[in-house]
Amino acid sequence: MGVREIKAFLTHLAVEKDVAASTQNQALCALLFLYNQVLKRELDRNAIDAVRAKKPKRLPVVLTRDEALSVLAALSGTNQLIAQTLYGSGLRLIECLRLRVKDLDFAYRQITVRDGKGQKDRATILPAALVAPLQEHLRRVRMLHQQDIDRDHGSVYLPYALERKYPSAHRMVLAVRFPRQRPLHRSPLRRRAPPSPLGKQRAKGRPAGCQTGWHR
Secondary structure (H helix, E strand, O other), X not given: OOHHHHHHHHHHHHHOOOOOHHHHHHHHHHHHHHHHHHOOOOOOHHHOOOOOOOOOOOOOOOOOHHHHHHHHHHOOXXXXXXXXXXXXXXXXXXXXXXXXXXXXXXXXXXXXEOOOHHHOOEEEEOOHHHHHHHHHHHHHHHHHHHHHHHOOXXXXXXXXXXXXXXXXXXXXXXXXXXXXXXXXXXXXOOEEOOOOOHHHOOOOOXXXXXXXXXOO
16 A cells, blocks of 8 residues: 555545544544554655545634633632733743743733744733732742752753753753643653643633633
8 A cells, every 4th residue: 555545545534434634634644653653664744645624614712701700710729820821911821831930021021932833932911910929939939949959850841952052951940930740751850841731721611722712
């Protein structure tokens, strides 16, 4: 089975089976994994020009002001602080979870989003109501970081090649703003990383996303 048969199969899924775009993409990814990782045969994804299933375009669900405030009131602790930052600063969820301490400027009441959508940096507002809660959260993060250092695993993941350029930077307190509760074991070092965005988007009464749901 080669490119021609894979193209015919994917077209069959879209035209005759009328599957969703995500289902067709999943089938394509499974075939690519089979060929490239299991059979060790190079398969060029761009060469498979099958008929693609159409992805439906839906309007986002936007919460009312009262609904947004009720969601914020139902949360507590770090999750509430994350949601308040999303709502007050207009951040995407992954942008908020990846914030580092140096990205918050309390004097100018400004948040710097680094490597955002399109790999572009931008600045947004830091609401006055969040200054004190974020500063208190930072105090707890510093304590957690110091405890990690005392246990000889106080480090965080750094993007790109920064760890090679600055060998000791991964142990600095200028680390993740919202660290995981438990360190990860993906390397010889135990390190803190931002939490997964998947668990932050569930259990809403309406299908409103963390980004579009806050727009008003």
